[in-house]
Amino acid sequence: MVTTENDILTWLEEVKDPEIPVLSLVDLGVIREVNITDDKVTVTMTPTFSGCPAIDYMKDDIISTLHRHGVEQCEVNVTFKDHWNSDMISEKGRKAIKKFGIAPPPQNELVIDLDILEHIQCPHCDSTNTEMKTPFGPTLCRSMHYCNSCLQAFEQFKPLQ
Amino acid sequence: MNEVAIKDLLYKMADDQLIIGHRNSEWNGLGPLLEEDIAFCSMAQDKIGQSLAFYTILNDMGESDPDTIAFTRNANQFHNCQLVELPIGEYDFSLVRHFLFDTSEYLRFDALAQSTHTPIAEVSAKIKGEIQYHVMHANTWIKQLGTATDEAIERMQKAINVAFPYALGIFEESKYEGDLITDKVFIGEHILRERWIEAIDKVIATTELVIPDLAAEEAHLGGRYGEHTEHLQPLLTEMTEVLSIDPRAEW
Numbered sequence: 001m002v003t004t005e006n007d008i009l010t011w012l013e014e015v016k017d018p019e020i021p022v023l024s025l026v027d028l029g030v031i032r033e034v035n036i037t038d039d040k041v042t043v044t045m046t047p048t049f050s051g052c053p054a055i056d057y058m059k060d061d062i063i064s065t066l067h068r069h070g071v072e073q074c075e076v077n078v079t080f081k082d083h084w085n086s087d088m089i090s091e092k093g094r095k096a097i098k099k100f101g102i103a104p105p106p107q108n109e110l111v112i113d114l115d116i117l118e119h120i121q122c123p124h125c126d127s128t129n130t131e132m133k134t135p136f137g138p139t140l141c142r143s144m145h146y147c148n149s150c151l152q153a154f155e156q157f158k159p160l161q
Numbered sequence: 162m163n164e165v166a167i168k169d170l171l172y173k174m175a176d177d178q179l180i181i182g183h184r185n186s187e188w189n190g191l192g193p194l195l196e197e198d199i200a201f202c203s204m205a206q207d208k209i210g211q212s213l214a215f216y217t218i219l220n221d222m223g224e225s226d227p228d229t230i231a232f233t234r235n236a237n238q239f240h241n242c243q244l245v246e247l248p249i250g251e252y253d254f255s256l257v258r259h260f261l262f263d264t265s266e267y268l269r270f271d272a273l274a275q276s277t278h279t280p281i282a283e284v285s286a287k288i289k290g291e292i293q294y295h296v297m298h299a300n301t302w303i304k305q306l307g308t309a310t311d312e313a314i315e316r317m318q319k320a321i322n323v324a325f326p327y328a329l330g331i332f333e334e335s336k337y338e339g340d341l342i343t344d345k346v347f348i349g350e351h352i353l354r355e356r357w358i359e360a361i362d363k364v365i366a367t368t369e370l371v372i373p374d375l376a377a378e379e380a381h382l383g384g385r386y387g388e389h390t391e392h393l394q395p396l397l398t399e400m401t402e403v404l405s406i407d408p409r410a411e412w
Contacts, residue, residue: 050287051210080214080280083287114297134196135294136203140210144196161290 003071005034008041011069015061018054019139020157022096025058029088032079040073041066046084048160049140086159097157098123102142105159120156122147130154162344166337167278168222169240170347173335173385174269175215176241179231180393181262182208183400187249200298201255207291214284221280232401236394242384244327246393250320256306257320260299261328261361267292268356277345300364307368314369325373329380332357 009026017023025031025045033044043062047055059076066074086105089097094104103123106116117135119128127149135143135158142155185205192198216227224230244262249255270292273285306313332354341347358375365372383389403410 047210047287049207049210049291050214050284051206051208051291053206080283080287083283085290114301134200135297136196136200138199140203140206140291158294161293 003036003041005036007069008034008036008043008066008071011065012043012062015058015065018057018061019141020097020100020102022100023089023093025062027090027093027096029090029093030058030084032082040075041071042075042077044077044079046079046082048084050080052140085161086157089157101154103145103154103156105157116159117143117156120145122150122152123154124152125150162278162346163337163340164222166335166340166344167281167346168219168224169335169337170341171215171219171222171281173240173242175212175219175230176239177245177262177266177331178208178212178215180239180241180396181245182206182212183396184245184247184249185255185259188255193252197252204259204295204298207295211284211288211291214288218280218284232404234397236389236397237387239387239389239393239397240385241389241393242327242331242333243381243390244324244330244384246384246390246396247324247327248392251316253306253316253320254324256299256302257317257324258328259295260303260364261321261324262331263292263295263299264360264364265328265331265353265357267296268360269353272348272353272356276347281346303364303370304367307365307370317368318370321370322373326378327381329354329378330382330384333380333382333385335385 009031012026012031013024015025017025017028028048030045030048031043032046035042035044045058045062055078059078062076063074087107089104097104101123103120106120117132120130120132121128122130125147127147129148130145131148133144133146133153137144137155141158141160143158144153145156146153182205185201185208188198188201190198192201212231213227216230219230220226244258247258267289270285270289273281274289276282276285303317306317332350334350335341338349342349362372403412
């Protein structure tokens with residue numbers, strides 16, 4: 001049987017962001033290229049943040065997932081070409097993030113200023129009567145907010161240019 | 162393109178990121194507020210990740226692997242500016258350094274995103290978005306503390322006066338400035354410095370703080386040529402402590 005790019009992308013749906021286990025790398029928008037030759041599959045990915053410590057973990061996870069599907073020879077490269085921005089998260093990915101309890105990043109607003117971050121929609125009650133506590137959070141890709149309507153603290157997947 | 166000039170540019174940027182990253186990480190567990198502790202740790206993680214991206218380009222150009230470059234050189238082989246190696250001091254000093262340095266970084270990577278050297282342009286375009294958050298954080302604090310109590314304003318002003326001559330050292334020109342500009346790899350330190358002064362002026366003007374008189378200030382130079390303050394070597398010794406005890410250690 002010949003392995004196609006579609007097969008590989010379907011299998012990569014099983015590889016999740018280790019910090020947000022409901023979000024696949026495909027929906028996160030970090031898979032750049034799948035290259036299939038007679039003897040090897042090469043997957044190229046790009047980091048969300050250049051200091052993301054999960055990159056090595058995700059690389060290993062891609063390789064073990066492909067092995068599980070019978071791809072014996074595979075490697076993963078990391079590139080900065082066509083770098084990731086938060087608009088690259090798929091619609092399915094955005095829904096998964098919200099369901100997980102994290103506010104998805106605002107769309108089409110990649111010029112980021114405090115006004116945008118100040119009233120992020122609460123993932124629990126959808127109110128925009130919220131405030132940002134800090135543009136940093138438990139991982140590089142998250143910021144911390146508070147909802148004045150449902151009185152819950154929440155995190156946001158940060159918009160990034 | 163002049164490869165030696167490009168390597169020189171990469172070394173100074175990578176070393177800046179590595180050293181300020183380690184300094185920022187020293188606030189881990191000591192930040193005056195939990196949010197600030199997290200902010201400095203996140204920025205530290207960003208910077209060290211960014212240094213890795215630049216060391217990786219150097220590695221692709223034939224230099225040693227990133228860990229070897231980062232952890233086996235002595236102070237006189239580092240090309241970072243002296244500003245980033247200074248101890249964290251009190252929080253006022255760390256905030257002022259963060260403001261002066263990160264403003265310059267944002268402008269540097271904004272310019273380098275247009276570089277004719279493709280790997281530098283790609284990494285810079287990426288890093289620029291990350292640094293935007295660092296600048297936002299710095300500006301918030303400069304505006305708040307620069308308009309707060311007399312003590313806050315006095316402390317912040319004192320920190321600016323100490324940090325400023327070192328900040329001017331960020332823009333120390335390399336031997337290859339002309340080549341980099343001609344080949345459109347980089348706009349050059351001189352133009353960058355002008356953009357930086359304009360940007361910091363804009364923020365400082367909203368506060369009761371003042372920028373020292375540029376004509377009267379002498380920049381602390383030498384960092385880009387391996388001349389450092391007494392503070393760098395102890396930092397490097399601490400960073401490489403585990404490696405020195407057991408070079409085969411894995412963690």
